[in-house]
Amino acid sequence: MQLPRVFFGMIAILSCLAYGSDMANGQSAALKKAAKQSAEYYQQGQFSEALPFASEAVRLAEKELGADHPATATLITNLAALKVQQGNYAEAEPLFRRALAISERAFGSEHPSVAAVLFRLAWLYNAQSNFAEAEPLLQRSLAIFEKAFGSEHPSVAESLNGLAVLYQAQGNYAEAEPLYRRSLEIRESTLGPMHPNVATTLNNLGALHQIQGNYAEAGPLLQRSLEIREQALGPEHPDVANSLNNLGSFHQIQGNYAEAEPLYQRSLVIREKALGPEHPDVAESLNNLADLYYDRGSCAAAKPLFGRSLSILENTLGPEHPRVAKSLGNLAKLYNAEGDHAEAEPLYRRSLELLDKALGPDHHDVATALHNLAGLYEAQEKYAEAEPLFRRALAIDELTFGQEHPEVAITLDRYAILLRATGQPDKAAEMEARAQAIRAKYE
16 A cells, blocks of 8 residues: 655755856856756756766866855755755765754854755755754754744745655654644745645545544545646646646545546556656556555556566666665565465565665565565565564554554554464463553554
8 A cells, every 4th residue: 555745845056146257157057058948858857868967067166166165055955956866865864964064164053044055954864764853953943943034934845844754754744734734824824825835744644544544534635636737837847747647546545446546547647648658657556546446456457567666666766765775675575475485475575675774674665575574474474584574564664653653553462463373372362461551552
């Protein structure tokens, strides 16, 4: 089951024209061209094509404007954002850190330009589930924007939205919701009720309610987000496709497959037309449509879509990207359902290996991959191979979410099944009781 997407915000390519006349007056046509080409490819989702232009723009800016020029910092930030999109987090972090240092020297530590870099660095850490690093950066970004612009500014709303996304990823739903609501109020009052940024917060708030099973709350929010985007951006805009995708997920999770399918299909058509057939978002639509067919038991219909989705992601993001790893896991899931364990196992193993490398050993997505591989072994009664995987998944979930989160309860239940199968009823009963106590807190 595919979860709805939430949007962190403020991750588009930044403009250099805001930082004085050096870039604006075209002191270097080559520099302007490289920056422009990088931005265009970025917006199209063609990150591999964008990367050499972004690197060249940084090189030219260092040569022509100086290594400590604010425009150079902006281009470094854009290069770092591309690295994040490609899953190259290890190279992105020092770039963001360097851009931050330049901006702080140029403007002081309380300038909005500094807050913008802080926000993007937090985006990187959030993508890695490094919440302890991300949260103070978001808090500092929010404080700078509030001091510079007042508490009702759109940039404040953007930071609130990002902080809410962070809390949602941690499972802190009670903390996320009021931040989404405050972000929504600011955006509606400053931008108007039909602005696309309002639709973004509505989408995120709807996704939050969906994850908690509050479908009566989620549906109208997701629907309103779609309506705003259609009216403000037109029915063929990629953001409309994002809303259609999330509404499809909303119906799919409730078993309303007949309603979900045309939404996924329309999302796919829009993305293919607007972004081209090889865009990562096209791969997402293919994956979600395949997942729907999988849920309906139509493995034959799902398999070519999963396969095409994987091929697109490998070609556009590279074979080491976390999204490739998840796509491998989906294809493995299908083979597992068909009873083809020999095909499923190497895909699950490769998925786990990539996630471990890209996101680190304690990321929640690694725990999910461990669950999948453990489940495969469990189905084959290879309990000795499965148990350490469940044990490690439980440790990651507890580290990520805390001891009493619903995700921990799910892992405890699955681990308990294995323990019973291996003649360890006392340990199993202990885990089942703990899982039941966790669920009781959320009922």
